[in-house]
Amino acid sequence: MSRPTPATRRSAKSEYIETDTGNKISRRSIIEGKQNIMLGGKSVVMAGAMLRGDLVRKPEKMADGEKEGPVTAIHVGRASIISTNCTIRPPHRISRGRMVFYPMRIGDNVFIGPGTYVSSAVISSNVHIGTNCVLSAFSVIRDNCKILPNTVVPSHMTIPPGSVVGGRPARITGEVGEGWGQGGGGEGEEYVEGGDLRALVRSIR
Amino acid sequence: MTSKPSPAPTTREKRTPAEQPPVAKPPCDIHASAIIAEKAQITGTHPVEIAEDVVVHPYAKIRAENGSVSIGKGSMIWERAVVGCAEGSYACSVEIGMDVSIETGAIIEGAAIGDGTIVDVNAVVERGAVVGKWCRVAALERVKAGEKLEDFTVVFGDGRRRTDETIRNHEDVREARRDAQVKTVAVMRGLVADAKGKWL
Numbered sequence: 249m250s251r252p253t254p255a256t257r258r259s260a261k262s263e264y265i266e267t268d269t270g271n272k273i274s275r276r277s278i279i280e281g282k283q284n285i286m287l288g289g290k291s292v293v294m295a296g297a298m299l300r301g302d303l304v305r306k307p308e309k310m311a312d313g314e315k316e317g318p319v320t321a322i323h324v325g326r327a328s329i330i331s332t333n334c335t336i337r338p339p340h341r342i343s344r345g346r347m348v349f350y351p352m353r354i355g356d357n358v359f360i361g362p363g364t365y366v367s368s369a370v371i372s373s374n375v376h377i378g379t380n381c382v383l384s385a386f387s388v389i390r391d392n393c394k395i396l397p398n399t400v401v402p403s404h405m406t407i408p409p410g411s412v413v414g415g416r417p418a419r420i421t422g423e424v425g426e427g428w429g430q431g432g433g434g435e436g437e438e439y440v441e442g443g444d445l446r447a448l449v450r451s452i453r
Numbered sequence: 454m455t456s457k458p459s460p461a462p463t464t465r466e467k468r469t470p471a472e473q474p475p476v477a478k479p480p481c482d483i484h485a486s487a488i489i490a491e492k493a494q495i496t497g498t499h500p501v502e503i504a505e506d507v508v509v510h511p512y513a514k515i516r517a518e519n520g521s522v523s524i525g526k527g528s529m530i531w532e533r534a535v536v537g538c539a540e541g542s543y544a545c546s547v548e549i550g551m552d553v554s555i556e557t558g559a560i561i562e563g564a565a566i567g568d569g570t571i572v573d574v575n576a577v578v579e580r581g582a583v584v585g586k587w588c589r590v591a592a593l594e595r596v597k598a599g600e601k602l603e604d605f606t607v608v609f610g611d612g613r614r615r616t617d618e619t620i621r622n623h624e625d626v627r628e629a630r631r632d633a634q635v636k637t638v639a640v641m642r643g644l645v646a647d648a649k650g651k652w653l
Contacts, residue, residue: 298532300532302645342636347633347636365574380593382573384592416609416610
């Protein structure tokens with residue numbers, strides 16, 4: 249009837265909230281424990297993406313008077329894009345007899361495709377991750393890698409720099425070759441996988 | 454519309470729905486030591502039974518529209534996982550054993566999941582399927598409707614199967630897995646806020 253629907257009400261606002269450092273965070277993203285998430289600037293978190301910042305290593309009992317330092321669960325670099333319906337959850341394992349969550353680090357110009365699950369320890373810079381991938385706990389993705397869609401990277405796997413990875417479980421199927429990530433990034437140019445994503449970030453609004 | 458619409462709600466009434474309990478709140482039997490996150494969803498009309506030390510993460514869904522759901526001691530339902538089925542008219546009850554991990558985005562419509570089993574990220578156990586004890590359904594895999602998986606089966610690599618001999622022949626490995634699960638539940642107590650009161 250005449251009651252305004254939520255959709256029309258939302259459309260009055262913009263999809264993304266932009267922070268001082270140029271990060272764009274969708275209003276429809278799901279962020280738990282936002283105080284434990286660091287975005288480097290000009291990074292994008294799209295609608296439906298879920299970041300589990302609440303799963304952090306709780307500092308062990310400190311001496312009296314010492315204040316709790318800030319803990320980071322998820323660290324994302326500059327111009328990285330976390331697409332729709334991704335799940336980013338820090339990995340956990342037993343250390344010294346107790347279960348501990350480890351902080352997770354994502355570098356610069358990393359593109360994470362829609363529906364992908366990330367529980368890696370480290371993702372370096374200029375990495376392109378396809379749609380519906382699963383990056384299991386403590387996997388390490390080095391620089392300039394390309395992960396094909398629907399890949400399942402097993403836990404603790406380290407992917408060397410410049411690899412193309414695909415399959416279930418993941419195998420290294422090739423190298424990205426010369427010129428990976430070259431070109432693009434300029435004003436009015438198309439973005440390039442593994443290249444500078446700033447132009448793409450700028451076009452998202 | 455022929456019937457006269459009810460009088461327009463006042464502004465105060467308009468605000469309340471968010472605070473009200475969900476429309477279809479199933480009869481829940483939740484143990485005092487279980488953790489149900491604030492943003493987890495439990496829907497349907499059939500009984501839902503949650504045993505001790507179960508952790509249900511935010512945005513996980515328990516759906517009892519077409520049958521009862523029971524979750525055994527020490528099991529963990531991660532974010533965006535769906536246990537039970539809402540669509541269709543067939544009856545579908547789900548029984549999850551002890552120390553089971555239902556990972557992110559997994560869909561469980563199957564009749565039973567045995568103790569110690571791991572259903573990995575975005576895997577699907579279709580309706581009526583029975584998964585044995587200490588199985589592992591790897592990420593993105595699918596257990597077909599009505600299928601029965603023997604104990605210690607691993608489903609991996611686009612539908613391939615094998616038996617996990619390590620876990621079958623070594624009681625201490627199973628013990629270590631159980632221990633890890635207990636420790637994970639323990640750490641969750643400090644990290645995931647409990648809101649089971651909403652469902653009781």
